[in-house]
Every structure is written in structure tokens, then in C-alpha cells.
Amino acid sequence: MIEVRDLTKDYGPRRAINMINFTVNKGEVVGFLGPNGAGKSTTMKIITGFMAPTSGVAKIAGFDVFESPLEVKKRIGYLPETPPVYTDMYVRDYLKYVADLKKVPREKIKTQIDMALEKTNLGSVQKRLIQNLSKGYRQRVGIAQALVSDPEVLVLDEPTVGLDPKQVAEIRDLIKVLRGHHTIILSTHILSEVQATCERVIIIHQGRIVAQDRIENLAVQNQGQSRLNIRLRKDVADLKTLLGGIEGVVSANQGASRHDWEVHIRGTDEVVDAISSRVVKEGLGLLELSPHKVDLEDVFLKLTYGQDQAGVQP
Amino acid sequence: MMGTMTIFKKELKGFYLSPSFYIIGFLVAVVLSWSYPIQLNLFSQLLANYMFQQNLPQQQLNIHYALFLRHMSYLNLMLIFVVPALTMRLFAEEKKLRTFDLLLTSPVTSSEIVLGKYFAALAAVGGMVLLALLYPMATRTMTQFNWAPLLIAFFGIFLVGAAYAAMDMFCSSLTENALVAYGTSVAFNLSIWFIGAGAELTDSQAARMVFEHISMNTHLGSWAEGTIRTSALVFLFSVIALFCFLAERVVESSRWR
Ligand SMILES: Nc1ncnc2c1ncn2[C@@H]1O[C@H](COP(=O)(O)OP(=O)(O)OP(=O)(O)O)[C@@H](O)[C@H]1O
Numbered sequence: 280m281i282e283v284r285d286l287t288k289d290y291g292p293r294r295a296i297n298m299i300n301f302t303v304n305k306g307e308v309v310g311f312l313g314p315n316g317a318g319k320s321t322t323m324k325i326i327t328g329f330m331a332p333t334s335g336v337a338k339i340a341g342f343d344v345f346e347s348p349l350e351v352k353k354r355i356g357y358l359p360e361t362p363p364v365y366t367d368m369y370v371r372d373y374l375k376y377v378a379d380l381k382k383v384p385r386e387k388i389k390t391q392i393d394m395a396l397e398k399t400n401l402g403s404v405q406k407r408l409i410q411n412l413s414k415g416y417r418q419r420v421g422i423a424q425a426l427v428s429d430p431e432v433l434v435l436d437e438p439t440v441g442l443d444p445k446q447v448a449e450i451r452d453l454i455k456v457l458r459g460h461h462t463i464i465l466s467t468h469i470l471s472e473v474q475a476t477c478e479r480v481i482i483i484h485q486g487r488i489v490a491q492d493r494i495e496n497l498a499v500q501n502q503g504q505s506r507l508n509i510r511l512r513k514d515v516a517d518l519k520t521l522l523g524g525i526e527g528v529v530s531a532n533q534g535a536s537r538h539d540w541e542v543h544i545r546g547t548d549e550v551v552d553a554i555s556s557r558v559v560k561e562g563l564g565l566l567e568l569s570p571h572k573v574d575l576e577d578v579f580l581k582l583t584y585g586q587d588q589a590g591v592q593p
Numbered sequence: 594m595m596g597t598m599t600i601f602k603k604e605l606k607g608f609y610l611s612p613s614f615y616i617i618g619f620l621v622a623v624v625l626s627w628s629y630p631i632q633l634n635l636f637s638q639l640l641a642n643y644m645f646q647q648n649l650p651q652q653q654l655n656i657h658y659a660l661f662l663r664h665m666s667y668l669n670l671m672l673i674f675v676v677p678a679l680t681m682r683l684f685a686e687e688k689k690l691r692t693f694d695l696l697l698t699s700p701v702t703s704s705e706i707v708l709g710k711y712f713a714a715l716a717a718v719g720g721m722v723l724l725a726l727l728y729p730m731a732t733r734t735m736t737q738f739n740w741a742p743l744l745i746a747f748f749g750i751f752l753v754g755a756a757y758a759a760m761d762m763f764c765s766s767l768t769e770n771a772l773v774a775y776g777t778s779v780a781f782n783l784s785i786w787f788i789g790a791g792a793e794l795t796d797s798q799a800a801r802m803v804f805e806h807i808s809m810n811t812h813l814g815s816w817a818e819g820t821i822r823t824s825a826l827v828f829l830f831s832v833i834a835l836f837c838f839l840a841e842r843v844v845e846s847s848r849w850r
Pocket residue numbers: 290293294295313314315316317318319320321322468
């Protein structure tokens with residue numbers, strides 16, 4: 280549905296994105312993840328036809344964004360970083376205007392507006408001036424605006440920024456509801472958001488894609504490493520020697536005190552089993568043993584910040 | 594063209610439902626309500642004393658020339674400052690609010706955006722011109738005169754307003770600061786009058802002819818008599834077309850930064 284090939288954009292001498300390649304299939308929800316200034320918004324602005332790339336191609340539903348911009352724009356709902364709302368308009372009138380701009384057939388306009396209002400829970404403020412709405416509500420008007428034309432593709436640039444936790448949860452639920460019906464690409468720097476809503480993630484750093492995969496695959500990408508947090512009743516000087524001989528123990532680091540240890544292991548449940556039985560056999564007073572999967576956060580930090588200081592393991 | 598209609602309707606509502614439009618209209622009415630009776634009074638005195646001033650030029654006794662032309666000059670002077678106030682927000686505001694992103698990612702072309710906004714600006718300028726037309730119309734209750742020259746003259750002044758609107762819309766497209774847009778717009782509007790003044794500064798016969806053709810003062814005089822020369826039409830329509838085109842280029846170029 281979305282196809283991006285060798286996309287490059289220079290702002291003057293500054294290269295914002297560099298040879299970006301990815302595709303998004305119909306009905307997929309893809310998270311665009313990266314630290315500040317990575318080039319997420321730039322990529323989205325190009326996909327939506329807001330601006331031209333320096334080189335490369337972007338295609339939506341088979342239409343090239345710059346050869347047939349009108350065909351592309353009809354199919355896209357876009358929420359920019361700043362919600363594009365007219366402060367002197369009423370919420371409902373604004374949505375009507377956007378629906379007209381997006382060439383929604385006249386007989387469908389009313390139902391579409393009601394649908395967008397309902398999905399974003401804006402029914403109660405539809406007769407209010409946007410000027411008088413709080414930031415979170417304006418953000419929701421921005422989302423409603425992207426939804427109102429019932430587009431095939433939704434491009435959401437940081438959809439949950441500025442919302443309170445309850446609304447964040449609501450928007451995430453909304454995205455889950457929209458999944459399947461729309462193809463969605465959303466950007467964020469919050470990992471839990473990607474984990475909560477997306478099937479696939481594209482991690483971008485300094486204008487380049489550093490990883491793209493399904494979320495499950497990315498998490499185990501770190502060579503199957505995982506971490507055990509162990510709490511003991513007894514003081515232990517060196518847990519590593521005590522665990523000596525067990526295949527798969529990579530390291531054992533002391534935590535907050537000599538009761539708390541963090542053990543890095545490579546391998547599967549057998550290693551955990553071996554460690555726990557060893558600890559019990561030694562009579563160390565096992566209080567807690569919690570396996571901690573290397574999660575997306577570790578992968579993310581490693582792929583982005585880790586790159587700047589090569590070799591540093593998370 | 595659907596896009597033009599949508600944007601036109603939105604901007605038109607923006608003008609006619611906003612308090613600032615009526616405040617501007619009110620201020621225009623205040624100035625005209627002060628200047629028009631003075632002119633009217635002068636004219637009636639002139640007519641009363643006509644018997645004693647045998648050598649008065651015939652022109653001075655023509656209501657279209659002695660009264661309405663002056664009225665139009667006042668109106669024009671006000672349009673120079675009022676049209677920028679109407680148009681300054683057309684693009685500057687969109688850029689500032691970032692709603693420009695919405696327009697540029699909607700299935701409308703740059704020319705549809707520019708035309709929609711321009712037609713709305715014309716409707717707003719038209720409102721101001723109609724407001725000024727009320728004064729001569731009220732005079733009709735006191736005296737008889739020909740409608741045609743008056744209406745032609747006001748059509749002419751509306752065209753001048755339309756040329757201002759095109760230039761001022763272009764100024765608005767250049768910046769995201771409405772006040773900057775206002776300042777440059779006024780400068781553009783004034784410059785159109787100075788171009789005509791070049792006629793007095795040049796010796797060359799050909800250059801003088803050219804300047805006379807585009808001199809707005811000459812045009813205004815002939816409109817008051819009820820004639821619109823093609824040179825005036827050509828000049829104004831080219832200004833309108835040129836600046837609409839330039840504004841379209843500016844909008845289009847924002848995609849290529
Ligand atoms: N209009 C512009 N002119 C010049 N440089 C720009 C412009 N817009 C963005 N950049 C630069 O391009 C790079 C990518 O910016 P972009 O806005 O795409 O980042 P982002 O991933 O969206 O960041 P954030 O998470 O902060 O929104 C940044 O280094 C930024 O400084």
C-alpha cells in the first residue's frame with residue numbers, strides 16, 4: 280500500500296533522511312520509531328505529498344506521490360505534528376470543511392463527520408470553537424480531521440502527544456479498532472506505544488533505517504539474550520563463581536546490594552532451571568527470581584544511542 | 594474547481610462572519626459619512642452661485658465629475674489601506690497556524706487554493722465598494738442623474754480594488770506574519786499610483802504615452818465620465834493575472850523547500 284524507495288531529503292546542506300526504503304502492506308499498522316530529529320516527520324511529509332523529496336520515490340496505492348498527487352491525497356488522512364486546526368471555527372464546521380476539501384461525496388459527509396466525532400469522542404464539543412479547546416482536545420480534532428474522509432491510508436505524526444494517560448489509552452484503542460480497515464503508519468518516540476498498537480516497527484536514526492521487523496522478531500534479535508533478576512536472603516560475595524559450570528551464564532552483576540544480582544544468560548528455560556536449582560542447593564535463601572526479557576527498549580537504545588558509542592552493550 | 598468552491602465558501606464565511614470585517618466597514622462608513630456631505634455641500638453651493646460665475650468650466654457643473662469623482666478618490670484612498678487589512682491573513686495566518694499543511698496535503702491544486710481565496714477577497718472588497726455606492730444612491734432622492742456613468746465608475750473602482758486584492762494576497766503568501774503582509778501590501782498599493790506619476794518626469798514622447806496608459810489618475814477621471822478605456826482594463830487585468838499567478842507560484846514553491 281505504501282512503497283518508499285531510496286528516499287532522500289536535504290534541507291540545504293543538511294541531509295535529513297538518507298536512502299530510506301520500506302513498504303507497508305494493506306491493513307498493516309506500522310510504527311515509525313526514532314529519537315528527536317531522526318527524520319520521522321520529514322519522511323511523513325514526503326509520503327503525504329506535503330513536500331518533494333530530493334531524490335527517491337514514494338508510492339501510495341500504486342500512485343506516485345509526485346506524479347499523481349491528487350490521487351494520492353484523496354487516499355490519505357494526515358495528522359501533522361501540529362494539528363492543522365482553524366482556531367476561529369467550530370469543531371463540526373471544521374470537519375465539514377475538511378471533508379469538502381477531501382472531496383467526500385455530499386451524501387456521505389454527515390455520516391462521516393458523525394463517525395469521526397464518535398471515534399475520537401468529540402461529540403460533546405462539536406458545537407464549540409476550536410480556540411476554546413484544550414491542547415488534548417485539539418489533538419483529537421486533528422485525529423478526527425484525518426479520519427473524516429475515511430482514507431485508505433492514515434499517516435499520524437505523534438498522535439498521542441499532549442494527551443492525558445486516559446486519552447492516550449483511548450487513542451491506542453482507537454488505532455486497534457482502525458487496524459485492518461485502514462493502513463496506518465504512525466510515528467512516536469515512545470516504545471510502549473509501538474508495542475501497544477503496532478504489528479511492525481521501523482526504527483530510524485539520523486535519517487537512516489537501522490532496523491525494521493515485526494515486534495516479536497526484534498525483541499529476540501538480540502541473540503536470544505535475556506536477564507534474570509535474583510534476590511537472595513544471604514550475602515553473596517561473588518555469584519558468578521557460585522554459578523560456575525552452568526552453560527549459558529554470560530555474566531552476573533551485583534545490583535543495589537549484595538542481596539540483589541542481575542544475571543545475563545544466553546539460552547532457554549533450561550539455563551534458568553539450572554540456576555535456580557543451584558541457588559537453592561547452595562542454601563542462599565532464594566527470595567525472588569524474575570526473568571526479564573530483553574525488550575524492545577533495549578533493542579531501541581542499542582540501535583540508536585548505542586550506535587554513537589559503538590560497542591557499548593545495553 | 595470543486596476545491597476552489599470549498600475554499601471560497603470557507604474564506605467568504607471567514608470574512609462576513611468575523612467582527613473585524615464589520616469594524617473595518619464601520620470605519621469606512623464613518624470617514625465617508627464625514628467627507629461625502631462636505632463634498633455635497635460644496636457642490637450645491639457651486640450650483641447656487643453658478644449664475645455669477647459665467648466663466649466656470651462646464652465640467653465643474655457635472656455631478657459625476659464634481660461630486661462622485663471626489664467621492665471615489667476618497668474611497669480609493671481608503672481601499673489602499675483597507676484591502677490589505679482584509680487580505681493580510683489569507684495566507685500568513687494559514688502558515689502561522691500550520692493549517693497550510695492541511696491545504697497542501699488535500700486533493701486541491703495550488704491554483705484552486707489561490708483562486709478560492711482570491712474570489713473570497715473580491716467578495717469582501719465588493720462589500721466595501723457597495724457600501725460606498727450607498728452614498729451616491731442616497732443622493733438620488735434629492736436630484737436626478739444618470740445611473741450608467743455612476744455604475745461604470747464604481748465598476749472601475751471595484752477593478753482597482755481587485756488589483757489591490759491580487760497584489761495584497763501575493764504579499765500575504767510571502768510571510769507568516771500578518772503585520773508584515775499588511776506593510777508590504779500598502780507599499781504595493783501605493784506604488785501603482787506612483788507609476789502613473791512617471792508621466793511628469795519623463796521627456797520622451799513614447800515613455801509619456803506608456804505612462805499615461807497606466808496612470809490610474811487618468812483612468813479614474815475617465816470612469817467618472819462613464820467611459821472605461823481598454824488600456825485601463827488591460828492594465829488592471831494584467832496586474833490581477835500577474836499577481837494571482839505569482840501567488841500560485843509561491844504556494845507551489847513551498848512544496849519544494
Ligand atoms: N524545515 C527544515 N529546515 C531545515 N532543517 C530541517 C527542517 N525540518 C527538519 N529539519 C531537520 O531535519 C532533521 C529531521 O527532522 P524531523 O522533523 O523529520 O525529525 P523527527 O524525527 O520528526 O523529530 P521529532 O521526534 O523531534 O519530531 C532534523 O535534524 C531537523 O533539524
